[in-house]
Amino acid sequence: MYLVRTILLTACSLFASSLLHAEEPTGKVDARFKQAKDRTFRAFDAEKEQTWQQPFFFMQLADTQYGMFTGNKGLEKEKELCQQAIAHINRLKPRFVIVCGDLTNATPEQARYQAQVAQYHQDFSKVDPEIPLVCVCGNHDIGNRPTAKSIAQYDANFGDDYFSFWVGGVFNVVLNSSVLRDPSGAPEVLQSQQDWLEKQLQNPQTEKAKHVFVFQHHPMFLETDDEPDQYFNIPLERRTPLLAQLKAANVRAVFAGHYHRNAYGRSGAMEMITTGPVGRPLGKDPSGFRIVKVQEDGIEHQYYGLDDVPESIE
Template sequence: MKPSSLLKTIVIVIIYVTSYNSAFSQSSKPFSFVFMTDIHLQPEKHAVEGFEKAIAEINHLKPDFVITGGDLIMDALKQSYGRADSLYELYDKVSSELNMPVHNTMGNHEIFGICNTKTDLSQNPEYNEKMFEKRLGSSYYTFSYNGWKFFILNSVEKDDMGCYIGWIDDQQKEWIKKELSKTDKDTPIAITTHIPFITTFNQVYYGSSLGNDSSLVVANSKDILDLFKDHNLKLVMQGHTHIAEDVYIDGIHYITGGAICGAWWNGPNRNTEEGFALFKVDGDKFNWEYVDYGWEVKK
């Protein structure tokens, strides 16, 4: 290679690396977001007032966006269509007071009619997960923000032997594989699931040798986590148990985000006050805190 050609090559490489670093820097600016889960919104128990107080605190903190962790309403599982419809309308109205984008996750209490033992609602066009999908969009999807990729998963399935279980079905599993095939392996990834993948709830509160049943955890979570093994999974955000918990293993934080409603608007749940998780992200690192937004139970 002639010296002039070598010089040109070096210059091109330098320009490329500089441009790449500049683009990476721009796409990985620090940002913050809130993970709020288990709102259980209802007209009773001053829940609207409590949720509005949480929203006011979130608006004050000015995160870039909000992710909800499911159980947005109380509830659609066992209720009539009229009750479930009114709760979705209430959630849509009150959550619109948030000043930033909201990415919703489906919880078990958003699923319409599957636990109603008095009335067969299976012929209703919004039966099961269709009510959530009609009102709030797809029950699983991804979005990207400042270099991170967020997987919002549907971790609840109807159980023919009972009511519901924690499970990721085969269709969603194939979708995850396709999404990962389009995702750079260095991209930091966060997952949101209503029902936990990993939790110490039973072991802490009921006995260290106890296992977890499929209503408390996603029964096939290992299969799902194995799909992410060759990728940069950093964070799994969870709801359902109404406790604040951080399990860190193999480089992944499994963070259960407490509950906006505490113990279903009856005060704190165990040692967890009514609150939400605030995340601050810088590059592929993050820190988080549980924010008690100051709600006191009203009777």
């Protein structure tokens, strides 16, 4: 009896230990997740990439949201879906891949947050190192009412919350849309981002870009630029002047997630492209991602479910 009890206790101890180590972050963040720094993305040579070279494509993901399927009790389904997406990324070899927010389901003040961050890092570190991986903050990453503290926690794990970068003659702007949605916890962050954005869009070099893209988590709007305020869009109070500013700078398209479904609209010539989730869907669109082909004079884009991705991209 004593022997059986000892074996059972040892087995339980080992099992608990394995769970603990699986959930614990290492405390060390892979350098590839810290390339958004000093308001730029260091994987790209800013001077070299300002020149148009040739057509290319990139992949836009959104809402990996580790923990959503189980209410933060497990990560298995998200791991499976993200690993499937990563296999597609490594096979297709896009110019870059960008994940538009809600990397985790838990927010920084919740106990499961670091375990979910650790799983995201573990899985996405498998992306081919030759493919730049750009991360965008969402409301789950910094909270529905972000604060300087929650943004600092995100920055420690994923780099800057807003920044810009050039790729092949295209100028790309990443915004923290959570402070656009609710700036009450960090009004100084919203003001700093706005001052920075104005300088970015007024830079004479930006005017020479073949295209200007904006990436963020929340859609500006789902279908029409004057639609009423709701959970899934930016309030009109801040949406209307920002749209005018982006259109004045000839922004070609805004890419977002958050909706866990696909949506599409236009504001003048500017496209508002909302992409479904890699993680848990909330509508008819399956888990998947968007492939965006960039030509010198325009773009084409299509959403693919994870089971319907082509073998190659022309």
